[in-house]
Amino acid sequence: MPRITYIEHSGKEHVVDVAKGLTVMEGARDNGVPGIDADCGGACACSTCHAYIHPDWVAKLPEMDVMEEDMLDFAYETRPGLSRLTCQIKVTDALDGLIVQLPEKQI
Ligand code: FES
Numbered sequence: 829m830p831r832i833t834y835i836e837h838s839g840k841e842h843v844v845d846v847a848k849g850l851t852v853m854e855g856a857r858d859n860g861v862p863g864i865d866a867d868c869g870g871a872c873a874c875s876t877c878h879a880y881i882h883p884d885w886v887a888k889l890p891e892m893d894v895m896e897e898d899m900l901d902f903a904y905e906t907r908p909g910l911s912r913l914t915c916q917i918k919v920t921d922a923l924d925g926l927i928v929q930l931p932e933k934q935i
Contacts, residue, residue: 830924834861834879837932846919852928853877853915863930870915872896876934878903880910882927889917904935 829845832855836842846855856864856877868874872895881889886909892900896916900906903913914928 830919830921830926832919832923833925833927834863835927835929836861836863837930848919848921850919851915852879852917852919852923852926853913855919856914861930863934864914865934866915868915872899872913872916875899875901875903875913877914878906878911878934879914879928879930880907881912882929883910885923885926885928886910888922888926892916902935904931904933 829847832844832846834842834856842861844855844859853864853866853870857866865876867876896913900911
């Protein structure tokens with residue numbers, strides 16, 4: 829199972845095995861990682877699953893579509909090039925080792 833490291837704003841790390849086919853958001857939600865609210869349940873309609881992708885991983889992720897890009901405008905303190913909505917990132921073997929940092933708060 830791909831292993832994902834979620835780093836809270838405080839620096840606390842959560843290393844979680846996430847089944848392929850789930851999203852990075854679901855991996856956090858299902859394992860009790862605080863900091864991702866996911867109010868819309870993954871429909872790309874709330875932006876409360878925002879996270880910063882570790883720079884080493886940005887280019888390895890599938891590109892953002894227009895819907896994600898538009899919704900990201902509503903997220904708290906986005907960082908151009910690093911911010912993504914984690915409900916839009918499907919977990920695959922290629923994402924084994926992914927590191928995401930969680931913002932100070934969601935909107
Ligand atoms: Fe709502 Fe990702 S969970 S946009």
